[in-house]
Amino acid sequence: xxxxxxxxCVRGDHRLFTGLNFQLQGGELLRLRGSNGSGKTSLLxxxxxxxxxxxxxxxxxxxDIRAQRDEFNAELLYLGHSNGVKAELxxxxxxxxxxxxxxxxxxxxxxxxALAEIGLGGREDLPTQALSQGQKRxxxxxxxxxxxxxxxxxxxxxxxxxxxxxxxxxxxxxxHLQKGGMVVYTTxxxxxxxxxxxxxxxxxx
Amino acid sequence: MAFKNSIAWYYFSSPKNFxxxxxxxxxxxxxxxxxxxxxxxxxxxxxxxxxxxxxxxxRIIFIHVPxxxxxMLIYLVxxxxxxxxxxxxxxxxxxxxxxLAPTGAMFTFLALWTGAFWGKPTWGTYWVWDxxxxxxxxxxxxxxGYISLQSAIDDPRRAARASALLAIVGVINLPVIYWSVxxxxxxxxxxxxxxxMEPKMASDMLTAMMxxxxxxxxxxxxxxxxxxxxxxxxxxxxxxxVKALVGAPKxxxxxxEKQ
Amino acid sequence: MSKGAITQPSLFAAWRAMIVRDLTxxxxxxxxxxxxxFFFIIVxxxxxxxxxxxxxxxxxxxxxVIWVAALLASMxxxxxxxxxxxxxxxxxxxLLLPQPLSVLVLAKVLAxxxxxxxxxxxxxxxLGMQLGLDGDAIILMMLTLLLGTPVLxxxxxxxxxxxxxxxxxxxLVSLLVLPLYIPVLIFGTGAVDAATSGMExxxxxxxxxxxxxxxxxxxxxxxxxxxxxxxE
Numbered sequence: 001x002x003x004x005x006x007x008x009c010v011r012g013d014h015r016l017f018t019g020l021n022f023q024l025q026g027g028e029l030l031r032l033r034g035s036n037g038s039g040k041t042s043l044l045x046x047x048x049x050x051x052x053x054x055x056x057x058x059x060x061x062x063x064d065i066r067a068q069r070d071e072f073n074a075e076l077l078y079l080g081h082s083n084g085v086k087a088e089l090x091x092x093x094x095x096x097x098x099x100x101x102x103x104x105x106x107x108x109x110x111x112x113x114a115l116a117e118i119g120l121g122g123r124e125d126l127p128t129q130a131l132s133q134g135q136k137r138x139x140x141x142x143x144x145x146x147x148x149x150x151x152x153x154x155x156x157x158x159x160x161x162x163x164x165x166x167x168x169x170x171x172x173x174x175x176h177l178q179k180g181g182m183v184v185y186t187t188x189x190x191x192x193x194x195x196x197x198x199x200x201x202x203x204x205x
Numbered sequence: 206m207a208f209k210n211s212i213a214w215y216y217f218s219s220p221k222n223f224x225x226x227x228x229x230x231x232x233x234x235x236x237x238x239x240x241x242x243x244x245x246x247x248x249x250x251x252x253x254x255x256x257x258x259x260x261x262x263x264r265i266i267f268i269h270v271p272x273x274x275x276x277m278l279i280y281l282v283x284x285x286x287x288x289x290x291x292x293x294x295x296x297x298x299x300x301x302x303x304x305l306a307p308t309g310a311m312f313t314f315l316a317l318w319t320g321a322f323w324g325k326p327t328w329g330t331y332w333v334w335d336x337x338x339x340x341x342x343x344x345x346x347x348x349x350g351y352i353s354l355q356s357a358i359d360d361p362r363r364a365a366r367a368s369a370l371l372a373i374v375g376v377i378n379l380p381v382i383y384w385s386v387x388x389x390x391x392x393x394x395x396x397x398x399x400x401x402m403e404p405k406m407a408s409d410m411l412t413a414m415m416x417x418x419x420x421x422x423x424x425x426x427x428x429x430x431x432x433x434x435x436x437x438x439x440x441x442x443x444x445x446x447v448k449a450l451v452g453a454p455k456x457x458x459x460x461x462e463k464q
Numbered sequence: 465m466s467k468g469a470i471t472q473p474s475l476f477a478a479w480r481a482m483i484v485r486d487l488t489x490x491x492x493x494x495x496x497x498x499x500x501x502f503f504f505i506i507v508x509x510x511x512x513x514x515x516x517x518x519x520x521x522x523x524x525x526x527x528x529v530i531w532v533a534a535l536l537a538s539m540x541x542x543x544x545x546x547x548x549x550x551x552x553x554x555x556x557x558x559l560l561l562p563q564p565l566s567v568l569v570l571a572k573v574l575a576x577x578x579x580x581x582x583x584x585x586x587x588x589x590x591l592g593m594q595l596g597l598d599g600d601a602i603i604l605m606m607l608t609l610l611l612g613t614p615v616l617x618x619x620x621x622x623x624x625x626x627x628x629x630x631x632x633x634x635x636l637v638s639l640l641v642l643p644l645y646i647p648v649l650i651f652g653t654g655a656v657d658a659a660t661s662g663m664e665x666x667x668x669x670x671x672x673x674x675x676x677x678x679x680x681x682x683x684x685x686x687x688x689x690x691x692x693x694x695x696e
Binding site for chain 3: 045048049050051052070071073074076078080081082083084085086087088089093097098100101102103105127
């Protein structure tokens, strides 16, 4: 499904990695490892199509992702370093706008349910700038609950989350994998996750 | 330059093959440029007849007009390379585009400067808001924008691609700007006395002007090739061929500079 | 886990959501909008002080003064167009939506124009009166601004996208964008000048309209490409 061929990343004068190949099938979990500055975030951004590889290609269902951007984006969910949450808007507004932008029509209750489920019950209508770091992250994570994207690309998803939220996110990922989804993620925390196939790519090697 | 590259476009679009080829061509273009410059200046200043209206001062057009032509031509070529670089992701084309900009800006400035010096005896003032001078000034702004954008972005790849896009936007706007300025000028000044050529120009004058244009053109090629070679070394410095090339001779040359 | 009916990705709904989002954000940061507006007023008010309080002189330069001030004000507001979204990561998300980016860009530019361009148009009669323009000239002035300011926003969006996250981006964008504004300036002021000297001005308006159509068709593509380059 997702395939990477001969990927090379150059940032400034440094070649971070080269000749990277891997494949990911439905139900598989891929964890990227590597020290700081080894190109984990760059690789994730390449998988999304945000960053153009210096060499090589990223294929989705056999075709280059940049040749089928809209189709690929419809099946992609990316959670980056920054939350992608507007500070002036409430959690609910953020979610509603995001869903309209993705072309989904969800009723308001579903959005409130998702926010409650992720642990923001009672804070749905506060501007997100009034929330804590962890709560802001949860607003971003609420998208995972409302999304049917096949491929999740998560950059340090556990950062700023408390123990309970970490467990909840791990469960979400497991459920996504069980439904045949794919997850690529990086983390500095060791989080136990059950998956059909757990794979690792180490960028330091 | 375009015609030269089309011979073996794919071969020379690789920086590795381009670098030595450019190195061999540079001396020839310098020689050609200097020869043409000497011939052109001699024809312009000694052979071409004195203008019965403007006297000797008109002779600055042998620099002014070719410089103005070159300033526009270079912008077009630059945008052409920018399009090629963005569409086919050719790094060589990106580097060519950015190497052309300083020379283009230089010719634009030269055209403005010589225009002002020609304006003083002709119109009695250094600057008039004439259509061509104004367009030339706007062209200089476009070059400055391009160069500033490029130098403001640290990542060389992003810099090359962003400025390429700017060059394309600029080249699409250029006809609109020129036409607007011409229109504006006719409205505000009536028929303008622009620093153009007389309808019946002596053939000596035309020849001199053409020779000067070719001198500027070959100069541009020589300078741009030199600049591109330097960029190639900077941007390809992780490749094995650049490391092999730079490794030994670099120390020698730095010693040479000290002496 | 999957919630709700997933309809066909609806482009129009996304487009509307983008406009609503940007307008809501502008409403919650009204101070930013007002700053640009006051800038516009102040720049225009400087001319009587700097040039001459003579009404005859002012009347002559009024269209140019108002247009140049509008140019500067609209350029000043460009900083808001993408940079906040770039900072908080929503721009990244926008690039990953299953919608054509250029269409979303057009929505953002429209919202930006509603917030930064329309107030200039509405305010221009007041400034026109200050500079001694008569009624017809003021209406024409408004009309040219109504046609011209969207072009400024559209062209400006390319510059704003190219200079995202670049040091000195605010000043740099003016270098990139102002030369491209010149045709709009020429025909915007030209229309008013022509009308006050009793000449035809419909041609100018048609040209401004043509600029608008061309800019609306082409610049979103350029801006989308620029955003992809800048976000890398």
